[in-house]
Amino acid sequence: MPRTSLMVFTRDLRVHDNPALVAAAKADRVVPLFVLDTGVLRLDYTNANKGAFLAGCLEDLDASLKQRGGGLVVRRGRWVTEVTKVAEEVGADEVHVNADHSGYAQRRLEALGERVELTVHQGLTVVEPGAVTPAGKTHYGVFSPYFRAWEKAEHREPVGAPRKLSVPRVAKGDLPSPDDIAKGERAPDLAEPGETAGRRLMQAWLKGGIDAYDERHDDLPGDATSRLSAYLHWGCLSPAELVAKAGRSAGEQAFVRQLAWRDFNLQLLAHRPELSHEDLRPKGDRWRQEGGDFDAWREGRTGIPVVDAGMRQLLREGWMHNRARLIVGSFLTKHLYVDWRLGAAHFLAHLLDGDIANNQLNWQWIAGTGADSRPNRVLAPLRQAQRFDPQGDYVRRYVEELSGVEGKAVHTPWELPDDVRKDLDYPDPLVDLDEARKRFLAKRQSG
Known part of the structure; x- marks a missing residue:
């Protein structure tokens, strides 16, 4: 019997250096799935700008998967329920997903693991939360010692994109429009979405602006930052690949340090999910509210x-x-x-x-x-x-x-x-x- 895997995309909307996709592609057949999680859609941070960007990212991902013989399967509903349904529908022997570290993401991964044969990979960070820790503690609360440990830690080697995918017969579902994700007025000058645009911007950045990053990253009119943050947030680009491609110049290392800050914040949130709304170090402030x-x-x-x-x-x-x-x-x-x-x-x-x-x-x-x-x-x-x-x-x-x-x-x-x-x-x-x-x-x- 051919072995079937289910690859569930979340905040990793790319085919390059995607550990979960590469692992899933080793099966005889693979089903690439994205679920519009209604639990996430109800949250305040699902805005119209993100809706437009996400819709474009999914369209670009679908095109990349089709080039490899696949195509994106889309469902909408409660994430754990929909993933489980598709796994049962295609007879998946294994389910692969990349980790995320918010409290909500951790809870839904745990719930999914109780229903299917789940393998969680590390594709969101350079150094996964918990891989480096201070003596006697679960995580770092200060960046400088974290960064020293982060630099010495083993960094995951980027992996290439699968060349070919074999996908069984399954109802694909429709790619969502921006309004399917979040209605509302969108900013007029949004960045172009998707892995293709992100990789084009990344290559230009690595060939050009990164060398002067240490000197020019605060230059407001010069606009001399990478503008890669949205692509990193949605996983259109891999931070591990960025670090691997960066050299040793002062500008490149200053940029790498910013990627370490991203990992630092993620390891804080992974161990203390309440930091999404509570202070790390309260000062007794009696803040003013809306007005x-x-x-x-x-x-x-x-x-x-x-x-x-x-x-x-x-x-x-x-x-x-x-x-x-x-x-x-x-x-x-x-x-x-x-x-x-x-x-x-x-x-x-x-x-x-x-x-x-x-x-x-x-x-x-x-x-x-x-x-x-x-x-x-x-x-x-x-x-x-x-x-x-x-x-x-x-x-x-x-x-x-x-x-x-x-x-x-x-x-x-x-x-x-x-x-x-x-x-x-x-x-x-x-x-x-x-x-x-x-x-x-x-x-x-x-x-």
Whole structure:
């Protein structure tokens, strides 16, 4: 009897360096399956931008599988139930899936393992959670010692894409449209989805921009980051392959360090799923909740140009420059003293790369309740703008009202003459930055 395997795609929407797919392809027949999990679709972070990107990723994956003699089988419903149904329908002898590490993902893998012959592979990380640990503990809580251990750990060798797949007769189901996944207004300038686009961008990055990453990753107008985060989030690209292809230049190693941060956050979440909503290191903050200031921040109408530029980039592209994420996060939590969870939820409502581990733990880092060794640091928006957007090109690119303002005034338009500022239709600052910083420090010390 021919041996049949079931390959269940989750956040690994690629054929290159996909350990679960390679293992499943060793059987005589393989069924590639993706389940639109209604449990995930009900969660707040399934946004319209992600819906469009995911639909495109699945279309691209289906095309890649067809080139190898297969094609993607699609189901919708409760994930464990649907996977079990397909396994029974095709008579699967084995089920393969790549690990994920959120609390929800761990629970559904455990439930599936009780129903089928399940093999879980490591395709989401470079170093899997738990592979490196400090003495007497299950995980690291500080990045620097984690990174030293991560560098010394054995990294998984990337594997090639299967050349040919033999798929038994099974009802394929329809690929979902963006609206099948999440309805709503989408950002106008979303990145092109899918592994094909991701690999094209990866190759260009490895041949070009990565060498200057250590010097230019904070350059706001230069846009000199990889823009690979959405492809990593959906598994269109393999972090292990990226690390394997990176060389030893300062820029390449600075980029590799960022991939280690991704693994660091994942190993934290894997061992402490409550960190999706609880502080790693609480400071006793009595955060402000929703209100007018938060609404102005979401809309990019704070009156602080570099903050507004970042927030409008998010609304336009479903993505934000890494330095801008730090600036807008610090402003919300430390100048406005608004709960980081509100900021994190807004990011998840728009980001293509909105990842529970990275998003929530990076927000805690900037709020000073996470893994930051300097929890009370406050990023000064004007100094950040002058340092990382010295000519104001990033601000003018995203804040339409200031597109014609030249020089220093683009950073501080409230210093312009009243008649000129009135014509700009741009709001005054929500807060005095220096006073707000002092208020935060006083609250943090008293807390």
